[in-house]
Amino acid sequence: MKISVIGVTKRFDDFAALNQVSLEVRSGELLALLGPSGSGKTTLLRIVAGLDWPDEGQVQFDGEDALARRVGERHVGFVFQHYALFRHMTVFENVAFGLRAKPRDEQPSEPEIRRRVEKLLDLVQLGWLAQRYPTQLSGGQRQRIALARALAIEPRVLLLDEPFGSLDARVRKELRRWLRNLHSEIHVTSIFVTHDQVEAVEVADRHAATGL
Amino acid sequence: MSALPRADIIKDATRPGISSEAALSRPAIHANSRRGANSRADPLWVKWLVIAVATGFLGLFIVLPLVCVFTQAFSQGIAAYIAALTDPDTLSAIRLTLIVAAISVASNSVFGVIGAWAIAKFEFRGKNLLIVLIELPFSVSPVIAGLVFVLLFGLQGYLGPWLVAHNIAVIFALPGITLATIFVTFPFVVRELIPLMQQQGTEEEEAALSLGASGLKTFFRVTLPNVKWALLYGVLLCNARAMGEFGAVSVVSGHVRGETNTMPLHVEALYESYQFAAAFAVASLLALLALVTLVVKAVLEDRLVGE
Numbered sequence: 001m002k003i004s005v006i007g008v009t010k011r012f013d014d015f016a017a018l019n020q021v022s023l024e025v026r027s028g029e030l031l032a033l034l035g036p037s038g039s040g041k042t043t044l045l046r047i048v049a050g051l052d053w054p055d056e057g058q059v060q061f062d063g064e065d066a067l068a069r070r071v072g073e074r075h076v077g078f079v080f081q082h083y084a085l086f087r088h089m090t091v092f093e094n095v096a097f098g099l100r101a102k103p104r105d106e107q108p109s110e111p112e113i114r115r116r117v118e119k120l121l122d123l124v125q126l127g128w129l130a131q132r133y134p135t136q137l138s139g140g141q142r143q144r145i146a147l148a149r150a151l152a153i154e155p156r157v158l159l160l161d162e163p164f165g166s167l168d169a170r171v172r173k174e175l176r177r178w179l180r181n182l183h184s185e186i187h188v189t190s191i192f193v194t195h196d197q198v199e200a201v202e203v204a205d206r207h208a209a210t211g212l
Numbered sequence: 213m214s215a216l217p218r219a220d221i222i223k224d225a226t227r228p229g230i231s232s233e234a235a236l237s238r239p240a241i242h243a244n245s246r247r248g249a250n251s252r253a254d255p256l257w258v259k260w261l262v263i264a265v266a267t268g269f270l271g272l273f274i275v276l277p278l279v280c281v282f283t284q285a286f287s288q289g290i291a292a293y294i295a296a297l298t299d300p301d302t303l304s305a306i307r308l309t310l311i312v313a314a315i316s317v318a319s320n321s322v323f324g325v326i327g328a329w330a331i332a333k334f335e336f337r338g339k340n341l342l343i344v345l346i347e348l349p350f351s352v353s354p355v356i357a358g359l360v361f362v363l364l365f366g367l368q369g370y371l372g373p374w375l376v377a378h379n380i381a382v383i384f385a386l387p388g389i390t391l392a393t394i395f396v397t398f399p400f401v402v403r404e405l406i407p408l409m410q411q412q413g414t415e416e417e418e419a420a421l422s423l424g425a426s427g428l429k430t431f432f433r434v435t436l437p438n439v440k441w442a443l444l445y446g447v448l449l450c451n452a453r454a455m456g457e458f459g460a461v462s463v464v465s466g467h468v469r470g471e472t473n474t475m476p477l478h479v480e481a482l483y484e485s486y487q488f489a490a491a492f493a494v495a496s497l498l499a500l501l502a503l504v505t506l507v508v509k510a511v512l513e514d515r516l517v518g519e
Contacts, residue, residue, distance in 0.1 A: 051418050071421050078422040084415035088437045097433075098423035146419075153423055 001062050001156045001189050002027045003048060008057030010043055017043045018054070023208055027062075030183045030190045032204030034197060039210045041193045042161050048191065049076045049159050061156065074157070077150030077188075081162040083142040085134040091145050092130040095120055098153035120148040123182070140171040144178075151186070158190040164199070176203050281499045284492035296490035297497070301470040305478035305494070311386065312461075312474060313454040316393040320450050324401025325443065329435070332409030333417075343406070349398045357395045358463025361388055384466030389474065392460040397453045401446035408442045409435075441515040448512065452505040456498055 003025040010018040017040040025031045033041045046052035048059055050071030059066040066074055085094050095117045099108055108116065121127040124144040134142055143163055150158060163179075164172045180203050183190060194200050200207040286293055296302060327346065331339060349357065363369050365382035375382055382388045416438065420430040436443075458476040465472045473481060475494055482491035 049422060051422065071418075072424045072426070075424075076422060078419065080415050080419065082415060084419040086416055086420070086434055086438075088440075097420065097425070101420070101423055101425035101429055101433075149419075149423070 002060075003157060003189060003191070004058075004060040004063070005044065005048065006058040006060070008044065008047060008054045008059065010040070010047065010052065010054050018047075018210075021057070021210070025189055025191060027189055028187045029205045030180075030192060030203065032200035032207035033191055033193045033210060034200045034207050035195065035210035037195055041195075041210045044210065045159050045161050045191060045193050048157070049078050050074050051078070075153060075155050077147075077153065077155035077158045079143070079146050079150050079158070079160040079163045081165045083134070083139075083146045085142055085146055085149070087134055090131050090133060091121070091126070091137070092117055094134070094145060095149045095152050097149060116152065120152055123151070123185075124148045138171075139167045140175055143167065143175065147179075147182075151188075155188060158188045160190065160192045162193050162195070165194075172199070179203055278499060278503075281492055281495050284488065285496040287492075288489045292489055293493050293496075296487075296493035299490070301473070302478060302490070302494055304470045305473045305475045306497070308386070308389070308473070309455050309475040312390050312393050313451055315390050316397055316454045317447055317451050319394055320397055320401050321443065321447055323398070324405055324446060325436070325439075327402045328405030328409050328439075331406050332412075333414050346402055347399050349396055354392075354396050354457065354459030355463055358392050358460040361391050361395070361464050365391075383464050384468070384472055386472075388464040389461050389472065392464045393454050393457050396457050396460045397450045400450035400453065401443065404442045404446035404449075405439055408439055412438055441512055445509070445512045445516060448505055448508055452501065455501055 003023075005021060005023040008018055008021045009016065021040070021044060023033075023044070033044065035041045043052060047054050048066070050066070050069065050073075053067070061074070086097065089097070096113050099113045099116065102108075118127060118130075121130055124147060126141060126144055126148070129137060129141060129145070134145070137145065147160075147163070160179075164175050167175065176199060179192075192200075192204055194203075327342075330336075331343060362383055364371055365375060365388060366372050367376065367383075369383075372383075380387075382391070416434050417430050420434045421427070425433065455474075456476060457474075458480075461474055462477060462480075465474065465477055467473060467477060467481065469478070469481060475498055479491050479494045479498070482488075482494065
């Protein structure tokens with residue numbers, strides 16, 4: 001799916017986080033959004049997701065107005081820098097959340113949920129952690145679970161907000177390569193926010209810069 | 213006054229013993245010589261004096277009264293104790309206390325969650341004022357809390373004539389007692405939740421919403437479970453205070469035995485009519501509530517660390 005951001009402006013009090021920003025993400029590509037911290041890239045990502053609203057401008061998914069929809073209706077997978085896993089749920093329940101949150105008539109059956117969650121955990125290679133709680137996992141593991149959780153709703157768009165920002169250098173490097181491979185497997189249109197130029201080049205098909 | 217000379221005696225008395233003490237604790241000193249040096253700077257008698265004063269105070273002001281309550285309660289035998297507790301006026305006081313506590317705890321829990329949510333997760337004008345106001349009942353004398361409601365709903369109060377005209381009893385009745393209790397116990401739940409919710413932020417809620425959960429589902433499946441132990445902790449303290457509140461309730465209750473007396477008021481009424489054993493029997497129930505609260509509180513504090 002194609003994402004078009006057209007002339008988006010967002011102000012916080014007197015400070016303009018985004019000023020007439022336009023961006024186009026091609027269907028199926030992985031785009032890195034590169035810029036120093038405070039340059040509004042997270043704000044832009046949140047606007048695309050529906051977690052924030054622009055003061056001006058448009059966001060379109062395949063030419064259709066995305067701003068008319070709430071976050072839950074946009075079918076976006078959002079991966080947070082600090083994982084935001086549900087701390088009182090097991091890894092399994094975290095990944096299953098999106099499936100259980102569907103309205104009753106769209107909810108998959110229990111065996112179907114189990115099958116899909118196990119498949120996703122295999123995809124992120126962490127099936128053996130299903131019954132653990134988030135606090136029992138390392139940072140890298142948590143972020144992979146967060147990704148599996150986001151993918152569970154079969155999102156049309158995957159948005160990653162500095163997903164490796166709080167990991168150490170070695171794990172970062174490993175996960176970059178892994179994300180690259182994962183993306184070539186699932187081909188969902190993705191935006192990846194980072195302030196690390198090397199990371200942007202290594203992971204993404206293309207990159208766009210903000211705040212320059 | 214007598215502590216000083218006595219302390220000197222203890223100090224002198226321990227001096228000859230120092231060498232054997234040092235010999236005994238030599239391995240510890242070796243393992244941590246810095247600490248060893250410190251403990252030499254704080255002589256043993258200081259340690260014992262401080263511990264003695266602390267436990268002495270605790271015994272005198274907490275344990276002794278508690279023991280007194282129970283011994284007095286049973287001073288005329290178990291039969292008299294049970295008779296005192298099954299007296300119709302006592303049962304009525306217990307019933308009223310339970311009703312008032314149930315309503316107050318429920319309403320303060322609902323408000324506490326909503327209030328904490330508003331303060332922790334949104335930015336708005338006047339937020340700091342709201343935080344200060346929430347704590348107000350802690351700094352206001354309960355008697356004033358009671359008087360405020362008399363002023364509002366009493367016969368001479370602003371709404372009094374209207375209430376009388378419509379045959380609604382607030383003051384000297386259940387509604388007034390409940391209102392005063394709600395006011396006094398207002399901060400307990402909300403102040404437990406605010407810091408925790410602030411610390412947890414909004415990311416988990418945002419994640420839930422992005423996964424397609426409705427606002428209500430997000431609240432019941434993410435927000436509430438994340439604060440459940442803090443909520444229970446607040447409810448527990450709120451309940452203990454609601455059942456034990458005297459001052460505010462005393463002003464609005466009217467002290468009608470068997471009708472508008474809560475347990476603490478009933479204890480006072482019994483005591484003032486020289487029914488000491490009965491007074492202490494009812495008081496022992498309140499003391500028991502305090503002890504149970506204490507135990508549950510310790511358990512919850514343990515769980516809270518996990519949150």
